Amino acid sequence: MNALTMPIVDGWTIAKRNTLKIRRSPDLLGAAVMFPIVFVLMFAYVFGSVIHVPGMSYREFLLPGIFVQAVLISAQTTGYTLTLDLQKGIFDRFRSLPMAPSAVLIGQTVSDLLMNLASLIVMAVMGLIVGWRVHTSPFEAVLGFGLLLLFAYAFSWVTATVALALRTPESFNNIATMVSFPLMFISNAYLDSSKLPTVLRVVAEWNPVSTFTKAARELFGNTSAALKTSDAWPLQHAIPVSLLWIAVMLIVFVPLATRLYKKAVSA
Amino acid sequence: MSDAITAEGLVKRYGEVTALDGLSFSVPEGTVLALLGPNGAGKTTTVRVLTTLLPPDGGRATVAGFDVAGQARRLRARIGLSGQYAAVDEHLTGAENLEMVGRLYHLGAKRSKARARELLERFDLTDAADRPVKGYSGGMRRRIDLAGALVADPPVLFLDEPSTGLDPRARAALWDTISEIVAAGSTLLLTTQYMEEADHLADQIMVVDHGRAIARGTADELKDQVGGNRIELTVTSAAELETARQMLAWFAVGTIRTVPESLQITVPVTDGPEALRQALGQLAEAGVRVRDAGLRRPTLDDVYLTLTGHQASGSDPQAQEATR
Numbered sequence: 001m002n003a004l005t006m007p008i009v010d011g012w013t014i015a016k017r018n019t020l021k022i023r024r025s026p027d028l029l030g031a032a033v034m035f036p037i038v039f040v041l042m043f044a045y046v047f048g049s050v051i052h053v054p055g056m057s058y059r060e061f062l063l064p065g066i067f068v069q070a071v072l073i074s075a076q077t078t079g080y081t082l083t084l085d086l087q088k089g090i091f092d093r094f095r096s097l098p099m100a101p102s103a104v105l106i107g108q109t110v111s112d113l114l115m116n117l118a119s120l121i122v123m124a125v126m127g128l129i130v131g132w133r134v135h136t137s138p139f140e141a142v143l144g145f146g147l148l149l150l151f152a153y154a155f156s157w158v159t160a161t162v163a164l165a166l167r168t169p170e171s172f173n174n175i176a177t178m179v180s181f182p183l184m185f186i187s188n189a190y191l192d193s194s195k196l197p198t199v200l201r202v203v204a205e206w207n208p209v210s211t212f213t214k215a216a217r218e219l220f221g222n223t224s225a226a227l228k229t230s231d232a233w234p235l236q237h238a239i240p241v242s243l244l245w246i247a248v249m250l251i252v253f254v255p256l257a258t259r260l261y262k263k264a265v266s267a
Numbered sequence: 268m269s270d271a272i273t274a275e276g277l278v279k280r281y282g283e284v285t286a287l288d289g290l291s292f293s294v295p296e297g298t299v300l301a302l303l304g305p306n307g308a309g310k311t312t313t314v315r316v317l318t319t320l321l322p323p324d325g326g327r328a329t330v331a332g333f334d335v336a337g338q339a340r341r342l343r344a345r346i347g348l349s350g351q352y353a354a355v356d357e358h359l360t361g362a363e364n365l366e367m368v369g370r371l372y373h374l375g376a377k378r379s380k381a382r383a384r385e386l387l388e389r390f391d392l393t394d395a396a397d398r399p400v401k402g403y404s405g406g407m408r409r410r411i412d413l414a415g416a417l418v419a420d421p422p423v424l425f426l427d428e429p430s431t432g433l434d435p436r437a438r439a440a441l442w443d444t445i446s447e448i449v450a451a452g453s454t455l456l457l458t459t460q461y462m463e464e465a466d467h468l469a470d471q472i473m474v475v476d477h478g479r480a481i482a483r484g485t486a487d488e489l490k491d492q493v494g495g496n497r498i499e500l501t502v503t504s505a506a507e508l509e510t511a512r513q514m515l516a517w518f519a520v521g522t523i524r525t526v527p528e529s530l531q532i533t534v535p536v537t538d539g540p541e542a543l544r545q546a547l548g549q550l551a552e553a554g555v556r557v558r559d560a561g562l563r564r565p566t567l568d569d570v571y572l573t574l575t576g577h578q579a580s581g582s583d584p585q586a587q588e589a590t591r
Contacts, residue, residue, distance in 0.1 A: 013370040021358040024399060089354035093415060096318045098344035099371040266321050 007100040014094075014107025015114070018081070022115055028077065032115045036070050036123035043190065044130045051191055055226025063132040064144075064216035065189030067123060068209055071148050072184060074119050075155035076176045078112045079163030083172045086164075091265045105257055109156040116152040120145060135221030144219030147242055151212055154249035161253045164260035188235075189213045194228050205232035208245050214238035271296045271331060271423050271454035272317060278325030279312050279478075286312040288478035289326065294471075296422075299455040301469035303462065303571070309478035310458035311351065314427045317456065318348045331423050344372065347416030348425045354412055357401040361392050361411050364400060365418055372419040379418075386414040390444065406437030413444065424448065424455045430464060442467055462567030472567070476575045489570045495520060496539035497569060498546055501559035502530050510555055518542050521573055530558075535569070 022028045043066060044059045053061040085091060094104055124132075124145075134141045163172045186203050187193065193204035204210050215238035217223050234241045272294040279287040286309045294300045302310045315321040317330055319339040328335045333342035348354075355364045362383050369379025387396045390410040395403060400411060409429065416424060429445065430438040445468055449455050459465050465472045466486045474482040474489070482489060498518070502508050511532050512525055521535040536542035539562045550557055 009373075010371060013367060017356060017359060017363075017367050020363060021356065024358045088357075089350045089352035090356055092315075092320060092350050093348070093354035093368070094371070095320050096343060096346065096348040097368065097371045098340050098373065103371075 003100075007102045007106055010099040010103030011106030011110060013099075014103050015111040016107075018108060018111035019114060022111065028081075028115070031077065032074065032119040033122050035073065036066075036119050037126055039066050039070065040123060040126040040130060047190055053192060053224065053227060055224030056222070057131060059127075059131045060133065060222045061217075061224075061227075062190065063123075063127040064220055064222055065187075065213045066127075067120060067148055067216055068151070068212045069184050069189055070119055070123055071116060071152040071212075072155065072180055072209065074116045075112065075152050076159045076180070077115065078108055078156040079159030079172050079176065080169060081108060081112075082160055082163045083167060083169040086167055086264060087169070095265055101262065102258055105157075105160060105261055109153060109160065112156050113149060113153045117149060120148060132222070136219060140219050140221070144216050147215055147219065147239070148212070150246050151242065154246045154253070157253040157257050158249055160257040161260060164257060164264045167264060183207060183209050187213065188230075192227065194230055202232075205230050205235055208234075208242075210235060211238050211241050211245060215242040269296055270294060272300075272329070272456060274313070274317065274326065274328040276326035277313065277316055277323050277328060279309075279316060279321065279323050286478050287316070287323070287326075290475070290478060290480060291326075292473055292480060292483070294454055294456055296454050297452050298470045299449055299457060299468055301465035301472045302456070302458045302475050303460075303465045303472050303567070304458075304475035305460060308475045310475055311427055312478070313475075314348070314350075314425050314456065314458060318346060318425050319343060344419065345421055346423045346425060347419065347421040349409075349413045349416040349427070349429060351427045351431060355400050355408065355415060358399055360397050360399055361387055361403070361414075362396045364411060365414055368415045368418045374419065382418055386417060390414045404437075406433055406440065409433060409437070409441060410444070413441070417448065422453060424453050426455065426457045428458055428460065430459070430461070438464075462571065466567055474571060474574055481574050482570070486567060489567065490565045493521070493535070493565045493570050493573045495535055495537045495565070496542075497563050497565055498534045498536055498539075498543050499559075499561045499563060500532050500534075500546075500550075500557055502532070503556045503558055505530070507555045508532060510553060511550060514549055514553060514555075515546055518546055524572065533569075535565070535573075 022032070043062055048058045048062065051058050091104070095101065159176065162175060166172050166175060186200055187207045187209040188204055189209055193201055193210060196204055211234045214235050218238060229235065270293040274293070275291050277287045277290040290309065290313060292300070302313060304310050312321065316323045317328055317335060319335050319342060322336065330342050331345035333345065335342060359367065365383035365386055366379045369382050370376070374382060387393050390413070392407060392410060392414070395407060400408060403411065413426070413429065426445070430441050433441060442464070445455070449468070457468060470485065471483060472486055472489060473480050482492065484492065500511065502511055505527060508525055508527065508530050512523055515523065515532065515534045518536050519534050520537055524533040525531065543560065543562050547557060547560060
C-alpha cells in the first residue's frame with residue numbers, strides 16, 4: 001500500500017465503522033430520515049397555505065429549498081460526531097495505528113455523504129407525494145442531486161473544521177444553530193427573496209444557500225417565467241457559482257480541518 | 268539483549284507546566300517497566316510521546332528501533348496501546364471493533380476477522396462478541412480495549428493505567444491476562460498509581476515525579492533503598508496519637524506517618540523487633556493504650572513517600588497533610 005491508496009483504503013474502513021454506528025444509533029437515523037419528512041410536511045402545508053408564488057405551485061418552488069436546507073443540517077452530523085469522538089479515547093487508538101491520519105476525516109465525511117444521500121432520497125419521495133415534480137430531463141435531475149451531494153460533502157468539511165476548533169458538542173451545536181438558521185431563512189429557499197427589504201434582499205442574493213437553491217430549481221425545472229429573477233450575479237449564474245462555492249469550500253476547509261485534527265488530537 | 272524502548276532527555280511543556288523534565292530511560296526487550304507516580308507526574312505524557320501521539324519539545328526516543336519523530340508510521344506498526352480511557356467504539360460490537368483495528372493495521376479482511384475471533388476467545392468475550400460495546404461492563408471494556416492493542420501481535424506494548432476504575436476482582440483478572448501476554452515475550456511499558464500493581468507486574472519500577480525519574484530498580488531494590496522495617500500501631504484516641512508521635516520520634520529513622528481517621532501511626536525503624544519491644548514498653552508507661560501493633564517490611568507506598576515526600580495514591584488530603 002502506498003501513500004496514495006492508504007488514505008482511501010483506511011478511509012473506507014472508517015466510513016464503514018461510521019455507517020454501522022449510524023445504523024445503530026436511533027438519534028442519528030432519526031435525524032437523517034425523520035427530519036426530512038417533518039420538514040417537507042411542515043413547510044409544504046404551513047407555509048404553502050399562506051405563501052403564493054406567481055406562475056407555479058408553492059410546493060414545487062419550496063422543495064429545492066428544502067433539499068438545500070436538509071443538506072445544510074445533515075452535513076452538521078460530521079462536526080457533531082467528531083466532537084463526540086473527541087471526548088473519548090478512540091482518536092488515540094487511531095493515531096497509534098499505522099493508518100493514514102487523513103483517513104479519519106475522509107471516512108467521516110464519506111459516511112455522512114452516504115447518510116445525506118439516504119436523507120435526500122427520503123425527501124424526494126416525500127416531495128413527490130406532496131406534489132413536487134421534475135420538469136427537466138432525467139439527466140438534469142441527476143445533475144441536480146449530484147450538485148446537492150457535492151455541496152453536502154464540501155459543507156461536511158466546513159462543519160468538521162468548526163467542530164475541531166470548538167471541540168465540545170455543546171459549543172458546536174450552539175454555533176451551528178446560530179449560523180445555519182439565518183443562512184437558511186435569509187435566502188430564497190422558502191420565499192421569493194426579491195420582495196424582501198433592500199438590506200435583507202442583498203444578503204439573501206449573495207447567500208450561498210440562495211445560489212444552491214436557485215441552481216437546484218434550474219436543474220429540476222422548478223421555475224416560472226412569471227417569477228421575477230434577481231439581477232444579482234450569483235443568482236444569474238447559479239450553477240457555475242454553486243460549483244465555485246463547492247471548490248472554494250473544499251480548497252479552504254479540507255487542509256484546515258486536517259490541520260486542526262492533528263492539533264486537536266495531539267494535545 | 269537490546270533495548271525495545273529508549274528515551275533520552277525527553278522534555279514536554281504545556282505552557283508554564285513542565286510535564287517531562289529531561290526524562291531518560293530504557294527498557295530491555297522482553298521486560299516490563301512500570302512508571303509509578305501520582306496524577307500529573309508525567310506518566311501519560313511519556314506514553315503519548317513514545318506512541319507518537321505527542322511530539323516532544325526536546326530529547327529523542329526510539330521504540331522497536333524506530334524513532335518517534337522520523338519513523339512514526341513504521342513504529343506504529345510495531346506497537347500496541349491501551350489507554351486510560353477505553354478507546355473502543357460504543358456502537359460497534361466487540362468483534363467489529365477488533366476487526367476494524369485489524370484492518371487499520373492492514374492485516375487484510377480475512378486475517379482481521381480471524382484475529383478478532385481469536386482474541387475474543389482469549390479474553391473470554393466470545394458470548395459478548397456480537398453485542399455493541401455500549402452494554403459491556405467496565406471490566407469487559409478494559410479487556411476489549413486491551414485486545415485491541417494486541418491485534419497485530421506487537422512486540423512492544425504500552426498500557427496506560429490499565430486497571431484504573433476496575434473493581435478488585437476485575438483487576439486481578441486483568442493482571443493475570445497481562446502476565447500471560449508478557450510471558451509470551453512482549454516488552455511492556457506500564458503506568459500506574461498503584462504500588463501493588465507495579466509490584467505485581469513489573470520487572471523494573473521507575474518512580475516518576477514532576478516529569479523526572481527519581482528512582483529505578485526492582486521492587487525489592489527500591490524497598491531496600493528505603494531500608495529497615497516499619498512499626499505500625501493503632502491507638503485509642505487522637506490525644507494518644509500525638510503523644511505516641513512525640514515519644515516515638517526518638518526511634519524513627521525517617522518520616523513518621525500518622526492517619527488521624529484510623530488512629531494509626533507508622534514509624535520507620537532500623538532494628539525492628541527491639542524497637543517494637545521498647546516502643547510498646549514506653550507507651551505502656553505513658554498510659555497510651557495500644558489497640559494493635561505490628562512490624563512490617565516497607566511497601567512501595569513507603570518507598571514513594573520517602574522518595575517524593577508525598578503520598579502516591581493517597582486521595583485523602585488530610586491523611587497526606589498528616590504525613591508532613
